[in-house]
Amino acid sequence: MTGPAPIVIGTGVPRVRAAFTTRAGGTSTAPRASLNLGAGTGDDPERVRANRTCMARELGFDPVRAVALRQVHGSAVYLADAHGGRDSFAGALDGVADADAAATRHPGVALAVMGADCPVVLAWSTDGSRVAAAHAGWRGLVAGVLEAAIAAIADGGGVRVAVGPHIGPCCYPVGDEVRAALQDRFGAGVRRGQAVDLGACCEAALTGAGVPPERIDRVGGCTACEESLFFSYRRDGGETGRQAGIIWIEEAA
Numbered sequence: 593m594t595g596p597a598p599i600v601i602g603t604g605v606p607r608v609r610a611a612f613t614t615r616a617g618g619t620s621t622a623p624r625a626s627l628n629l630g631a632g633t634g635d636d637p638e639r640v641r642a643n644r645t646c647m648a649r650e651l652g653f654d655p656v657r658a659v660a661l662r663q664v665h666g667s668a669v670y671l672a673d674a675h676g677g678r679d680s681f682a683g684a685l686d687g688v689a690d691a692d693a694a695a696t697r698h699p700g701v702a703l704a705v706m707g708a709d710c711p712v713v714l715a716w717s718t719d720g721s722r723v724a725a726a727h728a729g730w731r732g733l734v735a736g737v738l739e740a741a742i743a744a745i746a747d748g749g750g751v752r753v754a755v756g757p758h759i760g761p762c763c764y765p766v767g768d769e770v771r772a773a774l775q776d777r778f779g780a781g782v783r784r785g786q787a788v789d790l791g792a793c794c795e796a797a798l799t800g801a802g803v804p805p806e807r808i809d810r811v812g813g814c815t816a817c818e819e820s821l822f823f824s825y826r827r828d829g830g831e832t833g834r835q836a837g838i839i840w841i842e843e844a845a
């Protein structure tokens with residue numbers, strides 16, 4: 593059996609580590625095979641715990657201090673202190689707060705945000721002093737979750753961002769109401785026929801929040817098209833797992 597195969601992001605900052613997970617190398621069975629990191633997905637909690645602990649070991653962060661959230665499609669940002677998630681990530685699995693984004697300035701506190709089509713966005717200050725992670729589905733995007741996450745770490749300095757794998761416009765036709773909400777907020781450039789490009793929505797939100805386009809890295813990939821790599825809520829009719837975007841500041845040795 594092969595192990596986890598996360599997509600590691602080069603942050604350009606020595607102590608800031610960031611990665612997007614894939615579904616490979618976990619313990620969960622179909623339809624959540626195999627590295628399901630989402631609690632409350634109908635999966636066996638022991639398998640979710642094992643998958644989360646395994647990913648923490650693989651990437652090298654502390655699972656006890658790692659932050660997991662109860663994601664509610666809003667714009668609240670959980671500001672994590674030095675205790676981080678208080679064992680909510682791989683222990684109780686209950687999430688430390690109702691929020692779709694988290695930010696911290698504390699080394700050793702990893703922020704883990706889940707998605708299964710929705711973009712997960714990781715952001716860090718270029719001086720390496722602060723990091724943030726956000727779940728940017730269409731409701732959160734309209735509510736301003738990315739602007740809120742960037743505001744939580746900006747502090748007058750530079751910010752860099754990685755937009756994780758998400759459902760592409762190839763697989764994301766939406767109803768008139770959703771399309772109108774996103775187009776009103778982010779402009780006609782995000783529309784692709786009957787579909788919307790959520791990555792373009794993220795870019796528009798981020799540039800609106802003051803992040804220069806050249807500091808926004810889109811990892812690419814479509815969660816719905818790439819079944820061997822990613823969970824997709826839409827493709828799998830809701831019965832699926834979750835991948836994560838994870839970011840943290842390494843503690844000084």
Ligand SMILES: [Zn+2]
Pocket residue numbers: 759760761762763814815816817818
């Ligand atoms: Zn697709």
